[in-house]
Amino acid sequence: xxxxxxxxxxxxxxxxxxxxxxxxxxxxxxxxxxxxxxxxxxxxxxxxxxxxxxxxxxxxxxxxxxxxxxxxxxxxxxxxxxxxxxxxxxxxxxxxxxxxxxxxxxxxxxxxxxxxxxxxxxxxxxxxxxxxxxxxxxxxxxxxxxxxxxxxxxxxxxxxxxxxxxxxxxxxxxxxxxxxxxxxxxxxxxxxxxxxxxxxxxxxxxxxxxxxxxxxxxxxxxxxxxxxxxxxxxxxxxxxxxxxxxxxxxxxxxxxxxxxxxxxxxxxxxxxxxxxxxxxxxxxxxxxxxxxxxxxxxxxxxxxxxxxxxxxxxxxxxxxxxxxxxxxxxxxxxxxxxxxxxxxxxxxxxxxxxxx
Numbered sequence: 326x327x328x329x330x331x332x333x334x335x336x337x338x339x340x341x342x343x344x345x346x347x348x349x350x351x352x353x354x355x356x357x358x359x360x361x362x363x364x365x366x367x368x369x370x371x372x373x374x375x376x377x378x379x380x381x382x383x384x385x386x387x388x389x390x391x392x393x394x395x396x397x398x399x400x401x402x403x404x405x406x407x408x409x410x411x412x413x414x415x416x417x418x419x420x421x422x423x424x425x426x427x428x429x430x431x432x433x434x435x436x437x438x439x440x441x442x443x444x445x446x447x448x449x450x451x452x453x454x455x456x457x458x459x460x461x462x463x464x465x466x467x468x469x470x471x472x473x474x475x476x477x478x479x480x481x482x483x484x485x486x487x488x489x490x491x492x493x494x495x496x497x498x499x500x501x502x503x504x505x506x507x508x509x510x511x512x513x514x515x516x517x518x519x520x521x522x523x524x525x526x527x528x529x530x531x532x533x534x535x536x537x538x539x540x541x542x543x544x545x546x547x548x549x550x551x552x553x554x555x556x557x558x559x560x561x562x563x564x565x566x567x568x569x570x571x572x573x574x575x576x577x578x579x580x581x582x583x584x585x586x587x588x589x590x591x592x593x594x595x596x597x598x599x600x601x602x603x604x605x606x607x608x609x610x611x612x613x614x615x616x617x618x619x620x621x622x623x624x625x626x627x628x629x630x631x632x633x634x635x636x637x638x639x640x641x642x643x644x645x646x647x648x649x650x651x652x653x654x655x656x657x658x659x660x661x662x663x664x665x666x667x668x669x670x671x672x673x674x675x676x677x678x679x680x681x
Contacts, residue, residue: 407510407512411441412552413554414441415439416432416438416439416440417442417530417556417558418440419557419561420443420451420561420562421513422449422453422614423451423630423633425442426442426453426500427636428558428560428613428640429442430499431637431638435645437508441554442509442510442512443516443517445515447535454496458628460628461490461492461493462489464629464630465486467487469632469634470482472631472635476495492630514534515533516532516533516535517532517570518531518532518538520571520578520610521553526608527608529554530552533549533550555647556609556647558640559611560640561616563587564586568615568616575606575610581606581607584619584620585620587618587622587625588625589624590626590627591626595624595627598618598623598624599633600635602621603640603643604643605643612640642658
């Protein structure tokens with residue numbers, strides 16, 4: 326099996342920065358602070374204060390001494406402890422693109438849920454560091470901007486969509502909030518080579534260093550490691566060198582019948598379909614993001630990113646449901662009637678095949 330992880334005239338909307346709270350989410354309807362009237366940004370409002378100076382002398386700066394072996398021990402001890410801790414975990418997310426990161430972010434709000442993110446690339450984020458055709462801006466169709474409000478990300482607001490001035494603002498912000506959580510570990514430069522399957526249920530993943538996975542043809546007998554989990558979320562993206570490998574492996578071992586591949590681009594059909602069809606595809610494995618299009622033959626949406634975010638959120642709540650924890654899918658996450666009407670599609674649980 327190939328490695329599963331992905332290589333893996335407007336005005337600036339001014340709004341208060343959000344305080345991150347565990348049980349608050351754009352998906353289950355906790356009211357967000359009132360948006361201020363959009364205003365045009367100005368050099369004065371965006372200027373950085375230069376009045377403060379660094380709290381040390383830059384002309385004679387000197388680091389505290391350290392032994393090289395201490396550096397080695399600190400890195401090794403902490404990483405080995407992470408491997409021991411997450412050898413048996415609650416949720417493994419394969420692929421740290423925009424859908425995988427959004428899923429992990431939502432799951433991390435429950436401190437009792439341990440989340441391991443496995444990313445084949447050294448740099449997580451997938452394709453969400455840039456917009457379409459390597460341009461900078463990220464377009465997000467409404468109402469998915471509610472997720473951006475929750476993250477505290479500023480954007481240019483238009484009638485039916487918003488634009489983040491650089492996609493990296495989304496990716497860096499969600500990663501900085503997510504990775505600060507004590508119940509989350511990102512294993513980057515690690516590839517998923519296979520699944521653990523027991524009695525028809527996905528029960529974890531088979532892992533290896535990414536560079537080892539890429540060089541099995543050059544060396545002999547480089548056996549992998551394993552990571553057991555109660556739920557696996559596959560967010561490997563659309564077809565490509567490392568894309569859709571989760572569902573491809575399900576097909577090759579006979580757990581699903583076909584992987585027809587995504588259809589031609591149709592933004593309006595595609596984004597709704599991706600969220601609607603995000604689901605537990607076989608016992609123990611949830612599929613999210615563009616990998617959904619590969620298994621259902623849904624259209625691709627191109628350079629719009631809202632569906633990745635909301636699909637990831639939905640996958641998180643499906644995982645919570647599978648774990649027997651409060652979630653927005655069956656209405657146990659919050660009080661009745663608290664789900665945003667605009668995001669009700671994100672709590673749909675349909676296995677309908679999308680029509681292109």
